[in-house]
Amino acid sequence: MKILVCISQVPDTTAKIAFSDNNTTFNTQGVTFIINPYDEWYALVRALELKESGPATAVHLVTVGKADAEPVIRKALALGGDEAIRIDADSNDPYSIAANIADYAKAHNYDLVLCGKESIDYNNGSVGAMVAELLDMNFLGFASKIDVAGTTVTVKREIDGGEETDACELPLVISCQKGVAEARIPNMRGIMAARTKPLTVVAGAAVAAVSSITGYEMPPAKSGVKMISADNMDELVKLLHSEAKVI
Amino acid sequence: MIVVLVEHSQGVFKKKSLEAVLYAAHIAKEMGTDITAVAMGNVPDSEMQTLGAYGAQKVLHTTDARLDNFNSKAYAKVVVAAAQKENAKVIIGLHDTTGKAVMPRVAARLQAGLVAGAVGYPDLSKGFTVKKNVFSGKAFAFVNVTSDTKVISLMPNTFPVVKGEGSATVEQMEAGLSDADFSVKVLEVSKASGSVPLSEAELVVSGGRGLKGPENWYVLEALAQELGAATACSRPVADAHWRPHGEHVGQTGGTIRPNLYIAVGISGAIQHLAGVNGSKTIVVINKDPEAPFFKAADYGVLGDAMEIVPKLTEAVKKFKAGQN
Ligand SMILES: Cc1cc2nc3c(=O)[nH]c(=O)nc-3n(C[C@H](O)[C@H](O)[C@H](O)COP(=O)(O)OP(=O)(O)OC[C@H]3O[C@@H](n4cnc5c(N)ncnc54)[C@H](O)[C@@H]3O)c2cc1C
Numbered sequence: 001m002k003i004l005v006c007i008s009q010v011p012d013t014t015a016k017i018a019f020s021d022n023n024t025t026f027n028t029q030g031v032t033f034i035i036n037p038y039d040e041w042y043a044l045v046r047a048l049e050l051k052e053s054g055p056a057t058a059v060h061l062v063t064v065g066k067a068d069a070e071p072v073i074r075k076a077l078a079l080g081g082d083e084a085i086r087i088d089a090d091s092n093d094p095y096s097i098a099a100n101i102a103d104y105a106k107a108h109n110y111d112l113v114l115c116g117k118e119s120i121d122y123n124n125g126s127v128g129a130m131v132a133e134l135l136d137m138n139f140l141g142f143a144s145k146i147d148v149a150g151t152t153v154t155v156k157r158e159i160d161g162g163e164e165t166d167a168c169e170l171p172l173v174i175s176c177q178k179g180v181a182e183a184r185i186p187n188m189r190g191i192m193a194a195r196t197k198p199l200t201v202v203a204g205a206a207v208a209a210v211s212s213i214t215g216y217e218m219p220p221a222k223s224g225v226k227m228i229s230a231d232n233m234d235e236l237v238k239l240l241h242s243e244a245k246v247i
Numbered sequence: 248m249i250v251v252l253v254e255h256s257q258g259v260f261k262k263k264s265l266e267a268v269l270y271a272a273h274i275a276k277e278m279g280t281d282i283t284a285v286a287m288g289n290v291p292d293s294e295m296q297t298l299g300a301y302g303a304q305k306v307l308h309t310t311d312a313r314l315d316n317f318n319s320k321a322y323a324k325v326v327v328a329a330a331q332k333e334n335a336k337v338i339i340g341l342h343d344t345t346g347k348a349v350m351p352r353v354a355a356r357l358q359a360g361l362v363a364g365a366v367g368y369p370d371l372s373k374g375f376t377v378k379k380n381v382f383s384g385k386a387f388a389f390v391n392v393t394s395d396t397k398v399i400s401l402m403p404n405t406f407p408v409v410k411g412e413g414s415a416t417v418e419q420m421e422a423g424l425s426d427a428d429f430s431v432k433v434l435e436v437s438k439a440s441g442s443v444p445l446s447e448a449e450l451v452v453s454g455g456r457g458l459k460g461p462e463n464w465y466v467l468e469a470l471a472q473e474l475g476a477a478t479a480c481s482r483p484v485a486d487a488h489w490r491p492h493g494e495h496v497g498q499t500g501g502t503i504r505p506n507l508y509i510a511v512g513i514s515g516a517i518q519h520l521a522g523v524n525g526s527k528t529i530v531v532i533n534k535d536p537e538a539p540f541f542k543a544a545d546y547g548v549l550g551d552a553m554e555i556v557p558k559l560t561e562a563v564k565k566f567k568a569g570q571n
Contacts, residue, residue, distance in 0.1 A: 011382070013498050013499075013517065013518045013521070014517055014518075017382045017385045017386050019386075037498075037499050038499070041499075093360070094351065094354075094361055094363065095354060095355060095358065095359075095360065095361065098351075098355060099355075118347075120382070120383050120498055120499075120521075121381065121382055122381050122388070123363070123364060123379075123380055123381055123382075123383060123502075124351075124361070124363035124364070125347045125351075125363060125364075126347070126350070126351035126354070126361055126363045127351070128351075129319060129347070129348050129349075129350075129351035129352050129355075130351040130352065130354065130355040132319070132320075132352065133320075133323065133351070133352035133355040133356055134355050138319075138320055138430060138431050139319045139320065139348055139352070140431070141319065141344065141347060141348040142344055142347075144492070154434070158344050158493070159317050159344055159345070159436070160254065160317070160343055160344045160345045160444075161256065161438050161444045161447075162436060162437050162438035162444075163436075163437050164316075164317070164433060164435065164436045164437075165433075165434045165435040165436075166431050166432060166433055166434060167431075167432040167434055168430065168431045168432065169430065178485075178492050178495065178499070178500065179492055209360075209393070210358065210359060210360035210392065210393055210394040211360035211361065211362070211390050211391060211392045211393060211394075212390070212391055212393065213388045213389065213390055213391075214373070214376060214389050214390070214391045215388070215389045216381070216386055216387065216388050216389070217378070217386065217387045217388075217389070218385075218386055218387075219384070219385075219386065219387065219524065222529075222542070222543060222544070222545065225531070225541050225542070225544040225545065225546065225547040226545065226546050226547070227546075227547045227548070227549065228546055228547070228548050229548075230548055230549065230550035230554065230555050230558070231558075233548075233555070233558045233559045233561070233562035234562045234565065234566075236530070236546060236548065236559065236562065237559070237562045237563055237565075237566045238566075239546060240507065240528070240530070240546070241566065244507070244527070244528040244545065244546075246449075246450070246506040246507040246527060246528045247450070247474065247507065247563070247566075
């Protein structure tokens with residue numbers, strides 16, 4: 001079983017979010033980029049576990065991005081994985097990102113494609129399902145547990161208002177969240193090994209973006225907190241009812 | 248035409264789907280067109296009229312019993328069939344666990360641009376530009392969809408849900424589903440019964456490490472019960488197994504946008520705020536006046552959670568009694 005893990009680079013969770021060029025461009029100045037936590041902690045680590053325990057024969061990492069994404073994919077290789085592919089394209093249109101990944105995956109016959117449930121920058125959470133559609137595969141979203149026996153994958157996942165356990169034959173696309181695996185910290189050996197692991201750059205597929213971000217806006221600042229005495233919870237309830245109108 | 252995917256629970260349409268129909272109705276009016284809702288599985292015809300009251304002119308109903316279990320491949324196929332039948336220019340679903348799996352498939356199939364998690368109506372004066380959350384609620388982006396067909400998944404609990412008047416015609420639709428569309432075998436389904444799922448809850452009571460241990464959660468549960476609220480928690484609380492993983496909210500957990508979020512003993516780290524700052528009203532109870540959460544709050548109470556929360560519960564009880 002060959003696994004392809006989709007990796008995206010995102011601003012560090014504590015990064016200051018600011019925009020330039022009249023609020024049309026995300027200002028990356030001083031921003032540290034990290035591997036999207038869902039991709040790293042859950043999708044990648046579970047892929048590595050599946051290789052360590054047997055079912056997987058190869059774990060490849062793929063990212064769609066420009067050369068500035070390479071440090072992050074090297075970081076991912078430090079955790080493990082045999083090789084990485086960077087598809088040379090610059091887009092924040094989920095469809096063109098998915099089409100690029102699907103194109104590559106189709107040409108290289110992966111049995112299992114794993115991704116995080118969403119990336120913490122654009123919060124679309126759509127690439128995995130799009131890849132599945134483009135490859136005509138099943139998609140199981142929001143997995144919290146993934147087991148593989150032979151060609152059958154058992155997945156526990158979140159559904160609307162509950163949980164479901166499914167069995168599905170490979171090939172398959174799964175999006176991962178909490179529960180799938182425990183985050184790992186790369187060790188020195190991994191970091192050294194990552195430097196020499198193959199990182200192949202392939203040209204982006206000829207797909208036109210069908211959406212683009214034309215501007216950004218910061219949420220309105222809170223007008224300031226109203227402090228209420230701990231001895232006056234009746235007042236708080238009154239405010240929640242008559243001022244905030246939420247109860 | 249606008250096509251909108253609606254979800255139901257045991258034959259009753261979900262409130263968030265009625266919100267999606269209203270959202271579609273607003274857009275349809277602006278575009279001078281009509282709405283067709285797409286319903287799947289076992290829903291009585293009488294319930295279909297609910298969709299009419301929220302603005303749908305027509306319902307396409309695919310009754311295939313295999314659709315009673317959620318399956319993104321089959322659901323997407325039905326939505327695409329409806330969109331093609333109706334020659335839809337805009338296709339709307341929800342940004343929930345169902346919609347997040349179905350709408351991207353629909354978009355990919357039709358090579359259509361997707362706005363995932365819309366929080367505003369499309370601005371037609373600027374092409375087709377829709378506001379959505381980005382950076383886990385720290386900012387908004389305006390996404391312009393340039394394809395001929397547009398797909399939107401609407402963030403639930405964005406717009407008020409007010410019933411109007413109207414009726415819908417109901418038509419059965421054959422979507423050409425085959426066994427290959429149902430190759431996922433469902434082994435077990437467990438639906439949270441009774442309580443409101445966190446992602447849909449309008450009121451949420453949430454606890455952090457400041458509660459000291461799972462044995463103290465009863466104070467939050469009592470408050471939640473009195474309010475009819477769902478419970479949530481910070482990440483360290485879920486990590487320590489004080490509370491189930493499903494309750495973890497924040498940048499790496501669930502994103503919620505209830506009307507009221509009561510944060511008890513939570514410091515308000517940026518990663519936590521990312522998941523909850525879309526809440527309409529935030530109440531923070533914390534014993535540290537310097538806790539960053541106060542800066543993001545509408546109302547704050549300074550002091551020990553174990554003393555304040557029971558008092559608040561009592562006050563809610565009193566208020567409710569006074570209302571009746
Ligand atoms: C990559 C990354 C992702 C993360 N994702 C998330 C996420 O999704 N969600 C999340 O929540 N965190 C997340 N975190 C962790 C986050 O940074 C914080 O560590 C965490 O939110 C703190 O949880 P807490 O507020 O419960 O605990 P603490 O920070 O320990 O705060 C406890 C609070 O309780 C107060 N308190 C103590 N005793 C009492 C009392 N008796 N009465 C009232 N108040 C009291 C204290 O004053 C303090 O403010 C993430 C971190 C990283 C690095």
